[in-house]
Amino acid sequence: MIDFRYHVVSLASVLIALAVGIVLGAGPLKEGISDSLNQQVTSLRAEKADLRSELEAAQSTVKVQENFADAQLSRMVAGRLADRSITLVALPGTADALLSDTEDTLGAAGATLIGPIDLPQAWTDPSEAAASTRSQLAAQLAPTLGLAEDASLDAVLGTVLLAKLPATPDDQTNSISEIARQAAWNTLADAGLVSGVLPTDRGSLVVVLSPATAATTATTSTDTAAPYAAQAKLVAALDDASDGSVIVGQVDPAAADSSSLIAAARDASGVRQRVSTVDNAESAVGQASTVGALVEQLAGRSGQYGLAAGARSAFAAG
Incomplete structure (x- = not known):
């Protein structure tokens, strides 16, 4: 002791x-x-x-640089999409300012705009009941549009809204009955999956507008990421039905990798290799990149542009 x-x-x-x-x-x-x-x-x-x-x-x-870019934007994009028809698809939460700025930019580039088509959350609802309803609708509508019986509802929407430019004047590859097209739209509207009037024309290009994503360090759960993965598959189907597709949005560079449609598209190699993305579309540089990315799509190329994770270049020259 x-x-x-x-x-x-x-x-x-x-x-x-x-x-x-x-x-x-x-x-x-x-x-x-x-x-x-x-x-x-x-x-x-x-x-x-x-x-x-x-x-x-x-x-x-x-x-100063932003003001200069804003002032020169119309001149930079003028005529680059002349005689092109572009269907705008707006996902839930898309900012009105992003939509109006994109419409103005594409209009200045000479494009004919169709839409916007506002899709509800129900289109990518991951619940079993919602998925079953979409599967049944797809099986019902696909044959009426000349699609395979196992075609997805995303493919159905692509056929209703989009059409590739014909390779020759006699090319009837994208020809479908307008009666069948309207009937499919009505069925989708009755199911609460689309709203408004079916556009008279089908676009040959598509721009998908996504909501802004703020910075977060939290790990995204599987349940939270599921709708983004489903949205990425939707865009891939729209790309199949068109001459090119671009996803635009505003993603904070500090955002978690799996917290947005743009991130989900960049993470999926099958989507990334075909679909272009612009993650700073609320800026003049991002708006110019949207036009450049569409020009690249028409040439059979794709790219990932902006400042967030997965971007390969800050700007799309086209």
Whole structure:
């Protein structure tokens, strides 16, 4: 057993050391410590001021560049999509500003716009009941549109909305009965999967507009990611039915990889190799990239553009 005197000596040593520290801190070392702390605070304040000045300069430069891009956008895209018909498909949550800006840009590029077609959440609802309903509708409608019996409802929508440009004047590959087309639309509308009036014409290109995605560090669950994967399959089907497709949206570069349609499309090699994406479409650069990506699609190429994960280039020149 440790002697009681040992505890007394140990406690006394601690108290003596504490007393010495207090004496030194209040006496000989006080001035040195205080001077050192004051110097550090002064240095940190100067560094903060320098960083703030650098940030303000950078923000000013970016603002000037954005203003220049906005002013030149119409000139940059003018005529690049002349005589092309483009169907706009808006997914739930798409910002009105993104839709109107995209319409203005594509119009300035000379395109004829069809839509927008607003698709509800039900189209990609991952629940078993919703999936079963879509499967039954697909089996019912596919034969009436000349599609295989096992065609998906995504393929049905693609056939109703889109048509590839004919290779020759006599090419009837995309010919379907307008009566069957209208009937299919009515059936989809009755099921709550589309709304509004069926467009008279079918586009040869498609732009799919997706909602903005904010930064998050949380891990996306399987249930949350499922609708995005389903949306990516939808876009792939629309691409099959058209001469090209581009997904546009605004994705924060710090967003989790699986938190958006654009990320899901980039993660799926079968989609990524055919469909183009633009993840900064709310900016003038992104709008110009949308036109450039469509031009590339017409040439049989695809690309991933912007600043978020999976982008291969900041800008699509076309």
